[in-house]
Amino acid sequence: MKLYISLLGFGKVGRQFVKLVRAKEQDILNWHGIEPKFASVSSSRGYVANPDGLDIDVLAGMAIREQNLAEHPDFVPYGAKDKMDGILPEVAGKDCIKVLVAAASSDFETGEPTLSIMKSAISRGWNIASMEKSPLVVAFDELTEMARKFGVELRYSGATAAGLPTIDIAKISLAGSKVMAIEGILNATTNYVLTLMSEDGISYEEALSMARAHGYAEPDPTRDVMGIDTACKILLIANAAMGCRKKLSDVKITGITHITPRDVASWAIEQRTLKMIGRAWREDDDVKIEVSPMAVPYYDMFAKVNGSGKAVRFVTDLFGELVVTVQEGGPVAAAGSGFKDVINIFRSFQGRI
Ligand SMILES: NC(=O)c1ccc[n+]([C@@H]2O[C@H](COP(=O)([O-])OP(=O)(O)OC[C@H]3O[C@@H](n4cnc5c(N)ncnc54)[C@H](OP(=O)(O)O)[C@@H]3O)[C@@H](O)[C@H]2O)c1
CATH class of the missing domain: 3.40.50.720 (NAD(P)-binding Rossmann-like Domain)
Structure with missing residues (x-):
């Protein structure tokens, strides 16, 4: 046809x-x-x-x-x-x-x-x-x-x-279950910058300029580093997977521009690494959505999603937790x-x- x-x-x-x-x-x-x-x-x-x-x-x-x-x-x-x-x-x-x-x-x-x-x-x-x-x-x-x-x-x-399957997973693979929470590393630029800061101990500015040089940041990365791109993505995923009708103005957003090498180093002492996370969760018959850098323990699968990689975690009533990761991105x-x-x-x- x-x-x-x-x-x-x-x-x-x-x-x-x-x-x-x-x-x-x-x-x-x-x-x-x-x-x-x-x-x-x-x-x-x-x-x-x-x-x-x-x-x-x-x-x-x-x-x-x-x-x-x-x-x-x-x-x-x-x-x-x-x-x-x-x-x-x-x-x-x-x-x-x-x-x-x-x-x-x-x-x-x-x-x-x-x-x-x-x-x-x-x-x-x-x-x-x-x-x-x-x-x-x-x-x-x-x-x-x-x-x-x-x-x-x-x-x-x-x-x-x-390239990261999100809505298809929720609608097809998790059909019949209730999605209780979603977490995601959904933006390649911020993950690349935070990975460089963690691995090389460099400043936010140095990491961003390397991300630009390697094609992982737009000439104007404002919407990425301020968390707005992640907010748009987690909003759309939550609306589709959790049956809510939230707006961008409902999302609490914190970017990564304030993160210092000292922050990164002090989390490393606690065996944690900073990741930019978009998350949505059920609370009192409502869905809350938030975007912010979070310190993830080294044993968590999200801690291994580095560079331009992305990941999503669904927490469901029937299947427990499901994590999907992808490295491929871009056009x-x-x-x-x-x-x-x-x-x-x-x-x-x-x-x-
Ligand atoms: N690049 C990525 O990795 C990526 C990943 C996921 C999603 N996206 C999304 O995919 C979309 C395209 O991204 P891109 O990287 O291909 O951008 P791009 O290279 O800047 O291309 C944008 C295209 O849109 C055309 N355009 C602009 N205004 C238009 C209008 N009024 N009517 C019809 N076409 C119009 C442009 O026309 P001209 O050729 O005349 O300039 C150009 O062909 C964006 O919304 C982006 O957020 C991109």
């Missing part, structure tokens, strides 16, 4: 996603019966679209060469035609599944422009696989309710620590988690998951 993808964003993650679909095109046809087509790809300035499917070799070639989407021969700048009709074309044939893959950059406060595109997509019957956090953090309730009303799926593995893992969501959306509509 044909599966039409509208890809929002042709940056680091968007290009990886195109390369991944091209590389695994035959596998997903053989394994799942999916025939993937790109109905559109869009960037900040415009889009390319074809209701029968764009030439994937052309897109993959551009992705490999890291070309801007505007260099595509059929590029349509915004303003030339209706933007939503361009990004979300009426695809050819009725017997198909449509997925908007969100890999653009949207405003942290408003979730725009992706939020409006997501809402338009849902109302036109497109499922969502989002690597973007902002639209979900801003309008989780509204998007969830819209997806229910229009009978489409809203998935966001790429927004909740990407490849983000694209891979979007790809996984697309496959699972297809399988869900086939009644196979």
Whole structure:
């Protein structure tokens, strides 16, 4: 069956996603019966679209060469035609599944422009696989309710620590159990910085500049080091896994900028290491969420998650504690988690998951 993808964003993650679909095109046809087509790809300035499917070799070639989407021969700048009709074309044939893959950059406060595109997509019957956090953090309730009303799926593995499976574990592997608490090392930048501070005894500033040099910190890492990225992720995971409807303003957040080598050394004497932890737990019929650096005992599995690694721990009534860790991160893992969501959306509509 044909599966039409509208890809929002042709940056680091968007290009990886195109390369991944091209590389695994035959596998997903053989394994799942999916025939993937790109109905559109869009960037900040415009889009390319074809209701029968764009030439994937052309897109993959551009992705490999890291070309801007505007260099595509059929590029349509915004303003030339209706933007939503361009990004979300009426695809050819009725017997198909449509997925908007969100890999653009949207405003942290408003979730725009992706939020409006997501809402338009849902109302036109497109499922969502989002690597973007902002639209979900801003309008989780509204998007969830819209997806229910229009009978489409809203998935966001790429927004909740990407290569680290979180929501899928809660919803599939832990089905039937009550999640009592969740803890996670969910941000590669802060884990990398704290690992360097612990292992090399260097200052926060030195560790951050090494993280930048090795590509583990953005030029502006404010949202990472202040704990906001971790807060967005634990918020989305808790809302999905614990059935709450918390907002970012409900999360108590402390960053890592105040941590000194002396703090690290004094915890080491007590056989503990500092980790940036996002945690959610049940308390008095409510769910509390907090992000802060915490001193983890050396025997704890989280203490062994170093560098750019991530981890999540679920505490449940039926299965006790479950810990998952991953080392892979960055655009490849983000694209891979979007790809996984697309496959699972297809399988869900086939009644196979
Ligand atoms: N990089 C990672 O490791 C990672 C991991 C997990 C999640 N994510 C999330 O994935 C998303 C993409 O990340 P990235 O690293 O690929 O960023 P990026 O390299 O900066 O690419 C962003 C893309 O979004 C496009 N864009 C910006 N405004 C747009 C608009 N109004 N409409 C459509 N497209 C628009 C840009 O267009 P132009 O090409 O015209 O500039 C660009 O193609 C972000 O939300 C990020 O938080 C990233």
